[in-house]
Amino acid sequence: MTVASTGGFGTRAGGLAPPEPNPIVAAIAAQRRRQTRRFRIIFVATWAVLIGGLLGALVAAGRIDFPFIREWGPYILGGVWTTIFVAVCSITIAILFAIVGALGRLSSNPVLFSVSTLYVSLVRGTPLLVQILFIYLALPQIIPGVSEVPAIALGIFALSFNYGAYMTETFRAGIQAVPRGQTEAAEALGMPGRTRMRRIVLPQAIRIITPAIGNEFISMIKDSSLVSVIAVPELLWRAQRVGQSNFRTLETLMIAAAIYWGLTIVLSLVQDRLEKRMAESDRRI
Amino acid sequence: MSGVTLERVTKTFSQVHALDDVSLEIVSGELVALLGPSGCGKTTLLRSVAGLEEPTSGRILIGGRDVTGVPTRERPIGMVFQSYALFPNLTVRQNISFPLEVRHRPPAEIRERVAELLEIVRLGPQADRYPHQISGGQAQRCALGRALAPSPEVLLLDEPLSALDALVRTRLRDEIRRIQQLVKTTAIYVTHDQSEAMAIADRVAVMNHGRVEQVAAPPALYEEPATEFAATFVGSRNALELPIADGRIGLGAAFSIAAPAASRERAIAFFRPEDVQVAVGSMGHPAVVEMKIFLGPTTRLHLATAVGDRTARLHADMPSRAAAHLEEGSVVAVRVDPQHVRAFPVDA
Numbered sequence: 001m002t003v004a005s006t007g008g009f010g011t012r013a014g015g016l017a018p019p020e021p022n023p024i025v026a027a028i029a030a031q032r033r034r035q036t037r038r039f040r041i042i043f044v045a046t047w048a049v050l051i052g053g054l055l056g057a058l059v060a061a062g063r064i065d066f067p068f069i070r071e072w073g074p075y076i077l078g079g080v081w082t083t084i085f086v087a088v089c090s091i092t093i094a095i096l097f098a099i100v101g102a103l104g105r106l107s108s109n110p111v112l113f114s115v116s117t118l119y120v121s122l123v124r125g126t127p128l129l130v131q132i133l134f135i136y137l138a139l140p141q142i143i144p145g146v147s148e149v150p151a152i153a154l155g156i157f158a159l160s161f162n163y164g165a166y167m168t169e170t171f172r173a174g175i176q177a178v179p180r181g182q183t184e185a186a187e188a189l190g191m192p193g194r195t196r197m198r199r200i201v202l203p204q205a206i207r208i209i210t211p212a213i214g215n216e217f218i219s220m221i222k223d224s225s226l227v228s229v230i231a232v233p234e235l236l237w238r239a240q241r242v243g244q245s246n247f248r249t250l251e252t253l254m255i256a257a258a259i260y261w262g263l264t265i266v267l268s269l270v271q272d273r274l275e276k277r278m279a280e281s282d283r284r285i
Numbered sequence: 286m287s288g289v290t291l292e293r294v295t296k297t298f299s300q301v302h303a304l305d306d307v308s309l310e311i312v313s314g315e316l317v318a319l320l321g322p323s324g325c326g327k328t329t330l331l332r333s334v335a336g337l338e339e340p341t342s343g344r345i346l347i348g349g350r351d352v353t354g355v356p357t358r359e360r361p362i363g364m365v366f367q368s369y370a371l372f373p374n375l376t377v378r379q380n381i382s383f384p385l386e387v388r389h390r391p392p393a394e395i396r397e398r399v400a401e402l403l404e405i406v407r408l409g410p411q412a413d414r415y416p417h418q419i420s421g422g423q424a425q426r427c428a429l430g431r432a433l434a435p436s437p438e439v440l441l442l443d444e445p446l447s448a449l450d451a452l453v454r455t456r457l458r459d460e461i462r463r464i465q466q467l468v469k470t471t472a473i474y475v476t477h478d479q480s481e482a483m484a485i486a487d488r489v490a491v492m493n494h495g496r497v498e499q500v501a502a503p504p505a506l507y508e509e510p511a512t513e514f515a516a517t518f519v520g521s522r523n524a525l526e527l528p529i530a531d532g533r534i535g536l537g538a539a540f541s542i543a544a545p546a547a548s549r550e551r552a553i554a555f556f557r558p559e560d561v562q563v564a565v566g567s568m569g570h571p572a573v574v575e576m577k578i579f580l581g582p583t584t585r586l587h588l589a590t591a592v593g594d595r596t597a598r599l600h601a602d603m604p605s606r607a608a609a610h611l612e613e614g615s616v617v618a619v620r621v622d623p624q625h626v627r628a629f630p631v632d633a
Binding site: 179181182184185186187188189190191192195200203204207 | 335337356357358359362363364366368369370371372373374383384387388428431432435441
């Protein structure tokens with residue numbers, strides 16, 4: 001290490017010197033790596049035993065019809081695209097609902113506040129399944145034109161309306177988490193009010209709540225299965241259709257569950273990766 | 286370039302006076318520090334000039350124009366915050382060009398102005414970094430450049446150095462002063478640190494309980510505090526409550542001065558530690574050295590002395606070399622030049 005002393009009270013320019021490799025630190029790190037590796041091996045082994053054992057038992061008991069799975073598996077798997085389409089559309093529209101809802105919840109206007117609070121309370125206080133059925137079955141009785149709308153659009157609307165209410169509170173918290181100085185700075189620099197929200201606050205709020213949106217999307221993938229009750233031909237609907245007409249619901253539901261599980265695992269990994277990347281560049285200003 | 290005038294500004298938050306009838310005249314190109322403890326109203330005053338707070342009554346003029354009620358974004362101000370408040374998604378360069386883009390200036394002009402500002406705040410090498418990639422001192426320089434970009438008539442600084450560590454703080458303080466002199470802008474600087482206020486300001490306004498107690502150039506404020514609060518808040522001072530005898534107050538052979546006119550029985554005498562002369566065995570009032578604190582060039586002595594039948598404690602600063610031979614527990618003689626002692630009546 002170089003000593004750049006300029007006397008007792010002198011100012012030292014430049015940053016810190018790079019740390020020297022320390023044998024004890026290196027040894028501790030090596031041991032920690034070994035422990036982590038061992039932990040991972042046991043983790044994978046445990047999963048293999050549990051899942052393999054369960055499947056093995058079912059196969060041994062002759063309960064699983066493999067030719068049937070080979071025949072119908074691809075058809076059920078094809079529903080994934082509808083599932084993803086429904087989930088992506090719904091989460092996107094839900095974000096719009098949530099932004100409007102959050103602005104209402106933060107509004108000093110009592111009417112806007114009341115309306116958005118009613119929205120959140122009503123939607124969160126009733127089951128999603130009831131909401132889906134209401135929009136598909138009951139709404140056409142009030143507004144006849146609704147019966148012309150395709151089921152998939154109504155399903156997407158029901159999911160986004162529901163998720164929008166839950167995410168309203170997330171967005172509200174996110175907007176409030178943006179430091180007050182940011183708006184004041186933008187104001188002092190000459191930016192008008194509405195632009196401040198759109199260009200300064202919302203982008204930062206969305207960044208803050210991105211992990212939460214990720215979680216909502218994973219839930220959405222699973223909850224989208226509910227629109228199978230209104231005949232949207234997604235994953236679960238296909239599985240049910242094939243399973244019921246062939247009396248092989250064990251196979252079809254297992255296929256559907258496995259696909260949902262696989263999807264959520266992949267999405268969780270993506271989510272982890274994203275969060276880590278954000279954490280790296282997230283030293284607060 | 287233009288000055289700022291505050292005319293009888295009062296700001297009330299649910300019956301509490303944050304600002305109580307404040308009038309202040311800041312001339313063009315001047316840097317005035319608002320100094321006071323937290324809750325004294327200094328930040329409210331700054332935010333009122335910015336338009337982030339609306340005064341309950343009174344007028345605020347910038348360059349002779351009444352801006353009371355004018356929205357912040359239409360006031361000719363630039364503001365620097367304690368928390369920097371840089372936009373995290375923009376680079377240093379983009380942060381500085383932000384106020385120019387908001388004003389729809391032509392791109393060529395923006396480029397030129399931003400280059401000039403990067404030069405002024407010395408952030409050329411960091412221009413394309415993001416706020417989280419630069420140090421606190423650099424971040425505050427960037428905020429300063431951003432505030433100056435639209436050439437504001439008044440620069441408002443709200444405790445700009447409070448979030449920084451000591452070394453960076455003095456360096457940046459001098460830097461802010463240099464830049465303010467360079468661009469010749471009028472500036473209001475809020476701080477609770479008296480040495481910072483004295484080092485940077487042309488004049489210091491000492492605030493307490495929503496009022497301006499005194500406005501003076503730093504040397505005048507230091508030598509002649511107008512009020513008891515100014516005397517206690519500015520500089521480190523000894524305060525001795527002394528009985529009045531024959532219209533005078535004094536501490537034995539240490540000093541004797543005329544008592545303030547308004548006081549009857551007792552008065553408070555203020556004098557600074559560096560004005561206390563400490564000697565061994567010569568003329569003066571006896572005192573015991575209770576503690577010795579080495580501060581580098583000077584050494585501070587904590588002294589105990591008798592005032593009538595009570596014990597009073599006072600501080601004395603002396604060159605460390607001269608203090609070397611003094612031991613804790615030794616008896617010394619103290620004297621204070623009467624012209625450095627200021628007396629105020631005791632509040633009844």
